[in-house]
Amino acid sequence: MPKTINTPVFNFFEIEKSYKTIKTHNNYPEDFYYEIFVIAKSTTDKNIRTACTNIIKKQAPEALQLAFKSRKKLTQKGGIKSVNARLISILEYGLLSEDLDLFKLYSLISRAPELGLYSLSKEFLVQLLEHPEILGRFNGIESLEIHLKGEGNTYDNILNEIPKLTTLKSLDLEGEFEQLPEAIGNLPNLKKLKLVVPCLKRFPCTMSQLTSLKKLGIEGAYWSRNSTDNLNLTDFNWLTALTKLKALKLRYVGVQDLSQVVFPESLKRMDLFSLDELTALPKDVSHLKQLEWFMLLSKSITSLPNGFEDLPKLEHFELIAPKIDTISAALFFGDASKPKLVTKIGNSNINIAPMTTETQQKTIELNTPKLLNYVLDNASFFLI
Numbered sequence: 291m292p293k294t295i296n297t298p299v300f301n302f303f304e305i306e307k308s309y310k311t312i313k314t315h316n317n318y319p320e321d322f323y324y325e326i327f328v329i330a331k332s333t334t335d336k337n338i339r340t341a342c343t344n345i346i347k348k349q350a351p352e353a354l355q356l357a358f359k360s361r362k363k364l365t366q367k368g369g370i371k372s373v374n375a376r377l378i379s380i381l382e383y384g385l386l387s388e389d390l391d392l393f394k395l396y397s398l399i400s401r402a403p404e405l406g407l408y409s410l411s412k413e414f415l416v417q418l419l420e421h422p423e424i425l426g427r428f429n430g431i432e433s434l435e436i437h438l439k440g441e442g443n444t445y446d447n448i449l450n451e452i453p454k455l456t457t458l459k460s461l462d463l464e465g466e467f468e469q470l471p472e473a474i475g476n477l478p479n480l481k482k483l484k485l486v487v488p489c490l491k492r493f494p495c496t497m498s499q500l501t502s503l504k505k506l507g508i509e510g511a512y513w514s515r516n517s518t519d520n521l522n523l524t525d526f527n528w529l530t531a532l533t534k535l536k537a538l539k540l541r542y543v544g545v546q547d548l549s550q551v552v553f554p555e556s557l558k559r560m561d562l563f564s565l566d567e568l569t570a571l572p573k574d575v576s577h578l579k580q581l582e583w584f585m586l587l588s589k590s591i592t593s594l595p596n597g598f599e600d601l602p603k604l605e606h607f608e609l610i611a612p613k614i615d616t617i618s619a620a621l622f623f624g625d626a627s628k629p630k631l632v633t634k635i636g637n638s639n640i641n642i643a644p645m646t647t648e649t650q651q652k653t654i655e656l657n658t659p660k661l662l663n664y665v666l667d668n669a670s671f672f673l674i
Contacts, residue, residue, distance in 0.1 A: 300325050302399045303366055305333045323350045328398045332364040353390045357383035364399060370410045377414045384424050393430030404433040409441060422447050426454030434458055438465035439512065443489065453477060463487065475499030488517040498531035506535060511542035519544060521567065527551055540565060548572065559583040566590055576600045586611055604628055610636030616643055623649035645671040
């Protein structure tokens, strides 16, 4: 990870004040060449600009001197257009100077180690597409968000630079990307990954290497549902390797068979939403002792795994699966081992297996004659 000097006194939006502060440090200007570069490129104070310009041209490392030859300024104005303009300036600085630390520059003009690329950043994106390697030189950022809905696969080549950003902790991609970088597994610090990818053709083989992931969300269609489910995304066996995963969301993808996936024991939440091709889940989930939330919406699934009744922390169980005929009484009503369990069943005619233990529920909504008859037939198992 690129080293940066910890200078909390520097504020890009209070340039003149920051200049006065860093001048009081014993190692000025040697420890502050990047700050001085930013000041010279952004200040409206002629005297300060002249002083900083002289320092850069006469004393600064060659990487900064080369970049300083650019006529691009760093605007302090707010708004997406100004953010875009600052990114374009940094891109040009980087093209002039191969050894320039672009992350260090960026960290001085941004409020957090985060980078967002959107359709509104089109002017910057067009230039970045010509020089995609520039993105890889932002290594040091911890969060990257690329939302390019409606842009087709135009910017797929930019994504190929993402594996160089080894400091990333969060990655959020949305767009009609047809491919992800094959080396995406080379992100050792990635803890959160969200993919909204209606056109993605397949997952890279290195997905199983993202072993630091704690949150994973994959959606094969936009939430607005203007696109159809992504039926290309069928292989999820790599989920077994993600042993630290706590939250998993799969939505609008074409997976049919999850029977070979051993879901990580660390899982606390699992959302399987609108998986209409899904026909098979693992046979048993009793090892998911940390699971608190489970939701399954599927038109094709016909049976549930064994073991849900044995999960001590389960508090939310939601099932909309019309082909599942029967559910256990412990899941439908809860029992002493799961006193906080809330169950939502989309099929009002589902059969409930015979009761064997007393339910802890104090109120039950009897919304069908079938459920009323079941409760009356098993009255001794309900609290009075």
